[in-house]
Amino acid sequence: MSLSKSLLFPRLKVASIAFRAIQTSSSLQSGHHIEYWWGHEKAAGREVVGHGVSGEPVYQDRLDYWYPAIRFRVDDETSKALREKEKGDWKNLSVDDKKMLYRYSYRQTLAEFEAPTGYWKVITSIVFFVISCATFYAIFLNRFVYPALPPTFDNDYKEAAIERQLVLEKGQFLGPAKYYDYEKGQWKR
Structure with missing residues (x-):
């Protein structure tokens, strides 16, 4: 007979809840592209439009799989009117209407997603800072800590x-x- 995990590890449940709360809206790093992932908690009120990459109703900007399972924004009165117009002839929609429909479904365009962010500058400065700290630490050790050569x-x-x-x-x-x-x-x- 075995005990349940909640009885064996009571703190594990609290840790998993805290981890899940952090994980519901986070940015993930994939190469140099930032991915936005919204879990089940934020999916409420959004229209499910597909099965997504994993079959779960999450919104995720990804370069390898462009089609998220849910829409980016929650439907409101403006979007509902546009969705009704969308069912008809697309020639009746203006360019602004089409852009608004796109923005209700996706967070950003592919060009915006692939645009350079300049984040490499931050990484480079951190790397040089760490290298300089290590160099100064080695000089300090050689000068003041290590004894003279035997x-x-x-x-x-x-x-x-x-x-x-x-x-x-x-x-x-x-x-x-x-x-x-x-x-x-x-x-x-």
Whole structure:
């Protein structure tokens, strides 16, 4: 016998409600295009015109799927009159009427959706700011936190260590002794 999730995880329900409240009207990032997604909570009063990309009644501006499941705006008196005119001959509609019908169904045109937003400037400035902060932090650490280099990094110390190895490993066939000629007192060529 198992307990329900609400009894096992009482805080999970509160977290999911809070997450759902945040998720009902948010902007999602897809490449460099911003998508607008309105969930079930905001679908009330809007006409369902299709099944959408996922089969749920949500409004979503997407470049790969242009047709949302619901209309962008809630119907009011103006839109209802236009919808009645729309059922007739489209030659009787003015250009402003057609534009208004479009704006009741969609948030923006494809040209508006694909227009550059200039958001790359914000991203670039943030990247350069982070790089400069990291550079100044590294300079601070090298200057004030890390100790000076130990004497083992000096060239004199390295030469003395190699001479010590040559003396201690005389006659061995591996290591620096292999490349040193003890009779002539110089490195083999």
